[in-house]
Amino acid sequence: MRIDILTLFPDMFSLFNESIIGRGKEKGLYSIHTTNIRDFSKDKHKKVDDYPYGGGSGLVMTVQPIRDAIREIRKVNEGAVIFLGPKGKTFNQKMAEELSKKDGLIFLCGHYEGIDERIYADIDMEVSLGDFILTGGEMAAIPIIDSILRLREGVLGTDESSVEESFSENLLEYPQYTRPEEYDNQKVPEILLSGHHENIRQWRRYMMLTTTRERRPDLYAKHVLSKDDMKILKKFSGMEEK
Known part of the structure; x- marks a missing residue:
């Protein structure tokens, strides 16, 4: 280019x-x-x-x-x-x-x-x-x-770096954590330490959906919920209510 x-x-x-x-x-x-x-x-x-x-x-x-x-x-x-x-x-x-x-x-x-x-x-x-x-x-x-x-192939160094970033689907990005596991009594969510890749994927998707809904309702209104999205929202909303 x-x-x-x-x-x-x-x-x-x-x-x-x-x-x-x-x-x-x-x-x-x-x-x-x-x-x-x-x-x-x-x-x-x-x-x-x-x-x-x-x-x-x-x-x-x-x-x-x-x-x-x-x-x-x-x-x-x-x-x-x-x-x-x-x-x-x-x-x-x-x-x-x-x-x-x-x-x-x-x-x-x-x-x-x-x-x-x-x-x-x-x-x-x-x-x-x-x-x-x-x-x-x-x-x-x-x-x-x-x-x-930064969207040009090879600029970020990997092909996947820009796939799940903010606004890619009218959704904000999920929260990120790194070492240490605990700092000032603030802990990394246990699900990220579980090693269960599918649960982690679903949690991240849930956070993308709910964060966008709360902070950028204008963007959330443009996002089309998939069957997987609805399943994830139901699953994690139910877990939070317990």
């Missing part, structure tokens, strides 16, 4: 050289390329913004440098151009899974009061991180790109 990022602040993306994601890059599982939009400005002062027609506060990113940058990048990357903006569809795990299957993606990071409306002719998809305001598209692009890359 090739990812290109059009930005005014290329250095912000150096963090993709770190940790698990960085190792995936070293293995050649994907490549990230940053392009400074300002380099394409034909203004003698390399300006990329101007005052909006009709008045109003703030500045708007101009058409010319962004359009020229996109056209140049599309010579080497035929992937969709994704703009990080407030009018886009809210990013979620399903979208991450869909985008992780692409061979190439181009991210456009906006700034100031937004972009000239004419740039939308060059954009394939607008994506929002949520209903809150950030100082720039870079802040949204970083977690979105991270969530996409």
Whole structure:
């Protein structure tokens, strides 16, 4: 996978050289390329913004440098151009899974009061991180790109690492424990020490279901309970009542 990022602040993306994601890059599982939009400005002062027609506060990113940058990048990357903006569809795990299957993606990071409306002719998809305001598209692009890359085969090191994670089925992940077995009078649940793999699987599934129901009822409403889910809920709910 090739990812290109059009930005005014290329250095912000150096963090993709770190940790698990960085190792995936070293293995050649994907490549990230940053392009400074300002380099394409034909203004003698390399300006990329101007005052909006009709008045109003703030500045708007101009058409010319962004359009020229996109056209140049599309010579080497035929992937969709994704703009990080407030009018886009809210990013979620399903979208991450869909985008992780692409061979190439181009991210456009906006700034100031937004972009000239004419740039939308060059954009394939607008994506929002949520209903809150950030100082720039870079802040949204970083977690979105991270969530996409970690789904690429081989990046996490195993094929199963991302299978049962939070949001994979509109469910939160089950609680995890490690050594020591007891700390500050807090003990690891006995079922996890039993060695009975099927009971452990069912308990973990029960915790995923009940934790999501309690903490994220909006997600739980989207999850379709299987026959196994209903059996597990009945089994462990009955055990708790005793």
